[in-house]
Amino acid sequence: xxxxxxxxxxxxxxSTTAGxxxxxxxxxxxxxxQLAILFGLFTYMSAxxxxxxxxxxxxxxxxxxxSGGGTLPMRYVDRLLGLExxxxxxxxxxxxxxxxxxxxxxxxxxxxxxKRPRMAGGPWRFHAGGLEALLDAxxxxxxxxxxxxxxxxxxxxxxx
Amino acid sequence: xxxxxLSQSYRGFEGIIVFTNIEKARRISGLPPQxxxxxxxxxxxxxxxxxxASSMRKALPKAEIFVSxxxxxxxxxxxxxxxxxxxxxxxxTLIGALVGVVIIALTMYTNVLNKQKQFAVLRALGARxxxxxxxxxxxxxxxxxxxIVAGFTLFSLFLSGTKDSGLPSAMPWIVPSIHAVFxxxxxxxxxxxxxxxxxxxxxxxxxx
Numbered sequence: 001x002x003x004x005x006x007x008x009x010x011x012x013x014x015s016t017t018a019g020x021x022x023x024x025x026x027x028x029x030x031x032x033x034q035l036a037i038l039f040g041l042f043t044y045m046s047a048x049x050x051x052x053x054x055x056x057x058x059x060x061x062x063x064x065x066x067s068g069g070g071t072l073p074m075r076y077v078d079r080l081l082g083l084e085x086x087x088x089x090x091x092x093x094x095x096x097x098x099x100x101x102x103x104x105x106x107x108x109x110x111x112x113x114x115k116r117p118r119m120a121g122g123p124w125r126f127h128a129g130g131l132e133a134l135l136d137a138x139x140x141x142x143x144x145x146x147x148x149x150x151x152x153x154x155x156x157x158x159x160x
Numbered sequence: 161x162x163x164x165x166l167s168q169s170y171r172g173f174e175g176i177i178v179f180t181n182i183e184k185a186r187r188i189s190g191l192p193p194q195x196x197x198x199x200x201x202x203x204x205x206x207x208x209x210x211x212x213a214s215s216m217r218k219a220l221p222k223a224e225i226f227v228s229x230x231x232x233x234x235x236x237x238x239x240x241x242x243x244x245x246x247x248x249x250x251x252x253t254l255i256g257a258l259v260g261v262v263i264i265a266l267t268m269y270t271n272v273l274n275k276q277k278q279f280a281v282l283r284a285l286g287a288r289x290x291x292x293x294x295x296x297x298x299x300x301x302x303x304x305x306x307x308i309v310a311g312f313t314l315f316s317l318f319l320s321g322t323k324d325s326g327l328p329s330a331m332p333w334i335v336p337s338i339h340a341v342f343x344x345x346x347x348x349x350x351x352x353x354x355x356x357x358x359x360x361x362x363x364x365x366x367x368x
Contacts, residue, residue, distance in 0.1 A: 002291055006298035009278055016274050017303065023267040024307025025314065027260035028343060032315040034253040035335060040328025041249065044173040045239045046232040054200035055209040056216065057226045065238035066231055067174065069224075071195040076220055080199060083215055085207035091196035093182050095189030099163075109176045113185020121200050122179050129165025134181055 048112070052121040054090075067094070067110075090120040168324060173239055261346055268350025271303070272296055272358050276365075283363035292359050296351050304347035308340050 010017045043050065049057065049066050058076065063069040072091075080089040093113035098106045114122045119134055167179070186193065203212045209227050216225045226234070240246025279292050287295075315336075322329040 002294045003298050005282070006295045007302060009275060009295070010299055010302055012278075013274065016271055020267045020271045020303045021307045021310070023263050024304060024343060024347065025311040027264055028308055028311025028339065029314045029318070031253070031256050031260050032311070032331075032336070032339060033318055033329075034249075034256045035339070036315075036319060036322075036329040036331050037327065038246075038249050038253055039330040039332060039335070040322075041173070041245060042236050043330045044171055044328055046235045047172050048177065049228055049232040049235060052200050052228065053202065055203045055228055056201040056213050057228055057231045058199040058201065058216070058220065059224045059226065059231075061222065061224050063224050065235040066198075067235075068238075069197070071191060071197060072199060072223060074194045074196055076223060077196075077199055079219055080201055080216060083212065083219060085203050085212040085215070087202045087204040087207075089199055089201045091182065092198050092200060093185040093189060093191055094197040095185060095191070097178060097188055099176060099178065107176065109178045110172055110174055111178045111180060111185050111188055113180055113182040113189075115182045119181075120202070123167030125168045127166040127168040131165075133164035134179055 048121070051123075054121060088118065088120065090115045090118055092121050171328075260343075264343065264346040265350035265353065268300055268303070268347050269354045271299070272351055272354035275299075276358065276361055279358045280361045280363055280366035283361060284366040289359045292361075293355060296355055296358055297348065300347045300351035301344075304344045307347075308343055311343075312336060312340070 046066070057066070058072065058080070059066075060069040060072060074091060077089050077091055080086055092115070093111075095111045095113075097109050097111040099109045100106055112121070114120060114134060116135055119131060122131070122134060163178070171177070180188075182196070185191075191197075201212070201216070203209050213225045213227050216223075236246075240250075279295075282292060282295070319329055319331060
């Protein structure tokens with residue numbers, strides 16, 4: 001009975017009720033989208049680690065982010081493979097590069113080299129082409145915002 | 161090097177990531193064949209990543225060993241601290257939330273105040289203070305429920321619209337639940353602020 005009365009009162013004064021509901025909708029949406037963008041930026045920050053399918057990362061000492069650090073000797077890979085509980089261990093090479101776009105402009109990129117044939121740590125979903133592009137010694141550009149109209153894979157080149 | 165494929169849903173914070181095989185990357189970087197930047201490891205089924213990492217630390221004392229989720233957290237922390245983007249965006253999100261708190265509380269407060277006359281009529285008809293209390297509470301719940309459902313419908317449209325677009329957007333599954341519960345409490349809290357006025361209303365005021 002009280003519930004029905006409450007509802008009837010809300011429906012009686014529709015404009016005030018609509019205003020209150022609109023306020024709640026606006027706040028849910030606005031705060032939600034702010035949080036979504038913040039969490040979206042967080043996923044960008046650690047994309048390389050989160051999408052690597054690896055459980056453990058080996059870096060040089062005193063590293064505070066995945067992009068930092070020096071280089072490791074390749075013999076570490078064999079040493080790790082001999083340890084109990086290790087299924088696979090793969091080296092990766094990260095470096096900076098330049099991407100030459102269709103219009104002749106250059107864009108700085110992060111180049112990530114993966115070991116064949118497993119290609120561990122690489123992309124898993126393709127907009128154009130596929131993993132075979134990496135296997136046959138060509139590059140695969142990764143981006144979350146691919147527009148088929150403006151970005152075609154063939155004309156661009158990557159160089160240092 | 162010519163690009164031969166385009167991946168999707170993979171964007172780095174520092175811009176575009178170009179994947180290639182390790183030999184090509186070495187040629188670009190000039191890194192000798194006996195060196196690499198990182199080693200990534202997958203542990204076998206049933207093995208504990210933390211325990212395997214500990215044994216790795218003993219085997220490779222000159223290297224740093226991270227469980228992936230720790231390195232992920234550390235990397236995010238690094239960018240939040242060093243770029244200011246986390247701080248500035250976090251601050252604007254906090255301000256947005258605070259504005260939301262004030263708007264919802266005020267909206268619910270005025271919603272109850274506007275109905276003073278109706279509560280007086282109810283009291284004059286024999287409604288007890290408890291009845292008024294519950295009616296105000298139900299009204300807050302109705303408004304919050306409709307607002308939350310409609311707000312999250314709009315929000316899910318925003319998320320699906322921005323998926324795979326240039327705009328970063330992600331939402332851990334727990335956050336909408338917390339957001340909804342928090343909003344519900346705000347609506348109830350805003351109504352409770354004006355509850356005393358609604359309950360103390362003189363039934364005779366309905367006839368003035």
